[in-house]
Amino acid sequence: MLYVFRSSWALLLGMMLLMVGNGLQGTLLGVRGAIEGFSTLEMSIVMSAYFAGFLGGSSGAPGMIRRVGHIRVFAALGSMISAALILFPVLTDPISWTLLRVIIGFCFSAVYVTAESWLNNASTNETRGKALSIYMIVQMLGVVSAQGLLVLGDPSGYALFIVPSVLVSLSFAPILLSATPMPAFETTKPMGLREIFSVSPLGCTGIFIMGGVYSAMFGMSAVYGTEAGLSLGQISIFVASFYIGGMVLQYPIGWVSDRMDRRVLILGVSVLAAGVAVLAVLGGDVFWLLLMVSFLFGGLANPLYALLVAYTNDFLEYDQMAAAGGRLIFINGTGAIFGPLVVGAIMGAVGPAGYFGYLAVLMAGLAIYAAYRATVRPAPGWEETGSYAPVMPSGSPVAMEWAQEAFIEAAQEEEEAEDKP
Template sequence: MLQVLGSAWALLLGLMLLMVGNGLQGTLLGVRGELEGFSTFEMSIVMSAYFAGFLGGSRMAPEMIRRVGHVRVFAALASFISAVLILYPTFAHPVAWTIGRVVIGFCFSGVYVTAESWLNNAATNENRGKALSLYMIVQMLGIVSAQGLLLVADPSGYVLFVIPSVLVSISFAPILLSISPTPAFDTTKPMSLRALYGISPLSCVGVFILGGAFSAQFGMAAVYGGQAGLTLPQISMFIAAFYVGATIAQYPLGWLSDRMDRRLLILIVAAVGGVGAILAMLAGSSFIALLLAAMIVGGTSNPLYSLLISYANDFLQPEDMAAASGGILFMNGLGAIAGPLLTGWIMTAIGPSGFWFFIAVLLLAMAAYAGYRMTQRKAPSAEHSGAYAPVMMSATPVAVEVAQEWVIDTAQEEEAQAQEAEDRL
């Protein structure tokens, strides 16, 4: 771990600054939209726009990088991010914010693709798993830290929009000045959705459902907090609780997934998350109960993504894993676009509790579908189960392919060790 940190600290620092900027702007817009008098549905459109841009960027960025190179793409897209962040308070209108969120989502996706390909290039077969873990920790630290910055200035002013703009601008320096050489870049053509569904219906349906649940958390939590009457410090702690829960639960659930039927674990984790969301609906005005519910929902929904990818890998040949990851990301992106829109519609109809209602319905539906799939075919044998690789739901195709490469490397290493032990006998 220290070796990876020593060789890639500049890249990881730049990525953390990017995550702080992204995490702050998402929460800030939810709070500022309430102050500007935007309706819940208007804010749901604004929040959904980010995921539409992100999905488009993840599919177009690889071609942009192949055409003009990593450095130009990174610098250009990061500059657009910095500019849009400054423009938000200048043009405080739902239409302007929606356009800005599309641009921001597209640019962040392209920046992540660029930085993650550098990270993959800096890693070796021996430390790729550690690099992946460090990257996820950096992402979580960035998002959680961002919530604390929400308290340093008045959200009705300009300062909180300037801070993420500056952080994104500063992130250029450690990445562009310290990363060398520029890596070669290539991505695999995504597997068709029909083929992906035929291989693993649970993974295909699961990541679509999960996209909606995650985007509701990431996009609408601050809107919910404002409508529920939470103070600014409470909103900050509330949103941070989702990611603290995800960080705590990721590795214990990963350990369990390598030792039991992953479908059963998916069922249990999704059910716990759904029950946590229901408890939040019943919590009333108890802020402690809301924090606990946020940790439960975050600690179940985020690891579910890695569990679903790992389960799909159990039925894939190593050479097909990278192609499957493209289809998984596309299904997740479609769900993410729909999530804030449906959440906003439900919150408009039944009030703030619609936020939790929507998440509860999605997670319980996933648990029910996992139970159904357990009746349709047997679980893969232990020797055909791949390793669990932690991946954030905001991952781009590059990050997921890095995870897939680590799974393949791990499987090949275990196969070589088994063969060596057999030869000794």
């Protein structure tokens, strides 16, 4: 673990600053949109635009990096992010914000691809799994820290928009000045959608649903907070609780998943998450209950993405896993585009309660489908499955391939250990 920090501290510091900047702008827009008088539906379109841009960046970034290299892509897109962040308080209309969010989503996706390529290249076979875990923790800490910055300024002014712009600009310094050599960039040709769905219908369906859950959970959480009448400080704590829960419960759920039928665990976690969301629908006006719900829901929902990836991998050969990762990213990204749009329409019709009602319905739907799949297909024994690898729904294709490599290496090590007399 210490070796990973020593060899990649500059890259990890840069990524943390990126996440602080990205996390702050996402929550800040939800609050500022209410101040500007944007409707819930308009804000849902603005928030959805980020995920549309992110999906486009995941597809387009590899070609850009091959043509002009990591450093030029980093510099160009970093400048665009900084400029776009400053323009939000200047161009205060839904159409401009939607276009800016598309640009920011595209740029952040490409920047993540670039930075994650460097981080993965800095890892060895022995440290890749630890590096992935540290990277995920750094991402979470960055977003949680961002929520604390929200209360230090006036969301109706300019200063809070300048802060993420500065943080994003500063994040490139430790990354670009790092002694870590620039990696050669290669990506695996993805599997066909029909092929991967035939391999794991539950994995693909679940990851699509989790895209809708994740984008609504984080893209619309600040919008929900403003609609529910929370103060600025309460909104920052509420949003942070989702991420803290995900960070705390990621590893316990991962540990359990390596020791039982993952399908049963997916079913159980989904049922618990749906039940927790229903509690918020019934008692969302009690702030301490709302915090408990956001912590537990984030802690249950975040690991589900990695759990579904691991479950899909259980039915793949090693040489298929990296190729499958690209399609899983696409499926998740497609679901993420629709999440804010649907929850925004529901909240516009029934009020803030529609936010957790939407999350409860999606998690219940995943539980029902998992139960159905358990009746039509036998699961591999837990002793025949691979190891759980933590990966975030916000990860780029590089992060997914990184997780797949860690998964493969852990599985191969287990097989070698079993073969030894």
